[in-house]
Amino acid sequence: MELPFYLNFKDFESHYYHNLEKWFEEYHNTSEIDYLKALADLYSPYLYYNFANDSIQADASIEIKDCFFPYHEKIGISFCTHCEKEGTSKKHLNHVFEFKHISMMEYAQHILDKINKYCSKTPHALEGSKNILDYINHYDIITAVEGVGYCISYNRHQKVLPFLKAYLPYYGQTVNMAVYRDFIFSVVDIAEYIDQKLKTVKAFEYSIYTHSRAEARCKVQMGRQFLTLCN
Secondary structure, eight states, rough: OOOOOSSHHHHHHHHHHHHHHHHHHHHHSHHHHHHHHHHHHHHHHGGGEETTTTTTEEEEEEEEEEEEEEESSSSTEEEHHHHHHHHGGGGGOOOOEEEEEEHHHHHHHHHHHHHHHHHHHHHTTTTTOOOOOGGOOOHHHOOOOSSSSSEEEHHHHTTHHHHHHHHSSSSSSSSOOHHHHHHHHHHHHHHHHHHHHHHHHHHHSSSSSHHHHHHHHHHHHHHHHHHHHOO
């Protein structure tokens, strides 16, 4: 079952039990804990643990390669092997990239631009029942290299498909900033609702809070070990 992804807390809460019922209809040998674990996996990529507040906060961003031509050298910049592999001309071998974190709204707009560019060049692409969502996972569109700019990881793209399906418009050139802002305000409430349910069924060890805190502590520990090795 593909769980619906909600961009605001009101919709998530009002559909919780309906979706739980559908979950049980499809998965007979399961429990509400399994359902909640699936929800936690769905929303946790857009959250992080804040040590200062000991709480979960929104972090709707994605790491992406920003490719360009190497007219200068910088620390942390290396050759873009993706462009080397998929490029059809020697100029691709001159690309380098740096990793950047961009908001999911910017990422969604980038994907929307790619799809609209494809549709503008492809007759009948949006005719009949076809719309933008029919192309959000089209490999050739998503991974197309356009010389410079963002270089999409198709594997990483798979992880954010639920968000894109909920957020991208069926037709149009731009994403909705107000809807995105609502999601940023709502995703923490959604996480807290999931965690409270897990606490109620005595399975808080699967909560978004627990996993995010453990992951954050692991990153800090690894960072300290790295500094120790460097010194």
